[in-house]
Amino acid sequence: MGHALLSLTRTPLPLGSKGLARWRSRDLLLGLLVLSTAATAAVAVSVLGIPVAPCASVSREVVTFTITADLNGYNGSKIRGGQGPFLSVHTCDTVVMRLANRDVQAHGLAVDFYAANGLEALHGDVVKMQFLAYKTGDFRIFCNTLCSVHSYMQNAKLTVQCSMGQGCV
Numbered sequence: 001m002g003h004a005l006l007s008l009t010r011t012p013l014p015l016g017s018k019g020l021a022r023w024r025s026r027d028l029l030l031g032l033l034v035l036s037t038a039a040t041a042a043v044a045v046s047v048l049g050i051p052v053a054p055c056a057s058v059s060r061e062v063v064t065f066t067i068t069a070d071l072n073g074y075n076g077s078k079i080r081g082g083q084g085p086f087l088s089v090h091t092c093d094t095v096v097m098r099l100a101n102r103d104v105q106a107h108g109l110a111v112d113f114y115a116a117n118g119l120e121a122l123h124g125d126v127v128k129m130q131f132l133a134y135k136t137g138d139f140r141i142f143c144n145t146l147c148s149v150h151s152y153m154q155n156a157k158l159t160v161q162c163s164m165g166q167g168c169v
């Protein structure tokens, strides 16, 4: 952006609007590039299909979990034989799950049923997914990106417990 402005002061500005329009569209293009870079490198957010009906009249918490991926697995799951972490929420909680990749290789984060396609975090990235936990049960959390410690990232779990006074599905 600074470069574009500098060039603009040095370039003799045509009196017609043609030159101005050219610079404006270039600035716009630069802006778009910055936006898309930020979106891919910093944090990818995916809001997955939220059926409103079961939780329409229920307001519950937003629960945030951060899973750190490195050569020790998910939050150090390697020393537990690749089990965990085990996370728990109540129905109609909004679950925000972050994957912080502290490794040089890519790692993934997927949740059976809620986010089966998963997300991938490249080296140093933090990716984030968000969904409404409207269905009760145990849902496996796993890495869906092939990595050197893949077997230690296959048995984490999200348990969604039925809230009192709610018709759970």
Ligand SMILES: [Cu+2]
Pocket (backbone or CB within 6 Å): 107, 108, 143, 144, 145, 146, 147, 148, 149, 150, 153
């Ligand atoms: Cu993996």
